[in-house]
Amino acid sequence: MRSKIVAGNWKMNLSQIQAQELCREVNRMNIGPGIEVYIFPPMLYVSDCRNQSTAVKVGAQNAYPEDNGAYTGEVSMWQLKEAGVEAVLIGHSERREYFRESNEFLKQKLDAALVHGIKPFFCCGEPLEIRENGTFLDYVKKQLEESVFHLSAEAFKQIVIAYEPIWAIGTGRTASTEQAEEMHVAIRSRISEQYGKEIAENTSVLYGGSCNPGNAQSLFACENVDGGLIGGASLKASEFAVLVSEETWTILN
Numbered sequence: 001m002r003s004k005i006v007a008g009n010w011k012m013n014l015s016q017i018q019a020q021e022l023c024r025e026v027n028r029m030n031i032g033p034g035i036e037v038y039i040f041p042p043m044l045y046v047s048d049c050r051n052q053s054t055a056v057k058v059g060a061q062n063a064y065p066e067d068n069g070a071y072t073g074e075v076s077m078w079q080l081k082e083a084g085v086e087a088v089l090i091g092h093s094e095r096r097e098y099f100r101e102s103n104e105f106l107k108q109k110l111d112a113a114l115v116h117g118i119k120p121f122f123c124c125g126e127p128l129e130i131r132e133n134g135t136f137l138d139y140v141k142k143q144l145e146e147s148v149f150h151l152s153a154e155a156f157k158q159i160v161i162a163y164e165p166i167w168a169i170g171t172g173r174t175a176s177t178e179q180a181e182e183m184h185v186a187i188r189s190r191i192s193e194q195y196g197k198e199i200a201e202n203t204s205v206l207y208g209g210s211c212n213p214g215n216a217q218s219l220f221a222c223e224n225v226d227g228g229l230i231g232g233a234s235l236k237a238s239e240f241a242v243l244v245s246e247e248t249w250t251i252l253n
């Protein structure tokens, strides 16, 4: 059975005090049975959040593939592991776009995360023009092929996939349940071709992109949507509380 996951990507937001407060609130939330909750705070607050967290797992939004060395400003997977970090985002569209992270570089990050036993949340998703020209399924499959499918089956089993259509991130525009399910089915069947049906069935594929209390229930009810990677709504405790709650997960299922 694949895990049901709700993950909050705080991006570059919050003061230290605000991050500590939000972390405390998330840890006090009523989390639905069997739902795994992760938070991805800004790097500066990761250790604090890690030390404060009992009910939820803490991940980093980024990390560098080399263990140590002359890489000014970077933090390595090895250092994250030492700090007790359990997961890392890899391939978020903001990093692909603003920091020009290539598929080849993402591949190195994935390998490094797995060497250190950090769970990668691999993000994929198409920009608006690709959605509009109709080649979005091939586009996302190619992202997986170029960064992920070099992994052995054993290694692949450790990763979580997050499908995040770029046109839906932070825009208030969400993929419809049909659009989300269509892509999630395509991702799962491509995984099945590569690694077999059993591994595909056990891989968590999350949806991300303006997911909020108003649409989460119907998105999470899609057979192939195993939860969400949440940006904006993860910064508001009252909204995130709804996304992790039993009600959001049970009424439609």
Ligand code: PGA
Residues within 6 Å of the ligand: 009, 164, 168, 169, 170, 171, 208, 209, 210, 211, 229, 230, 231, 232, 233
């Ligand atoms: P959003 O961000 O929920 O604010 O659209 C999602 C993400 O970028 O992970």
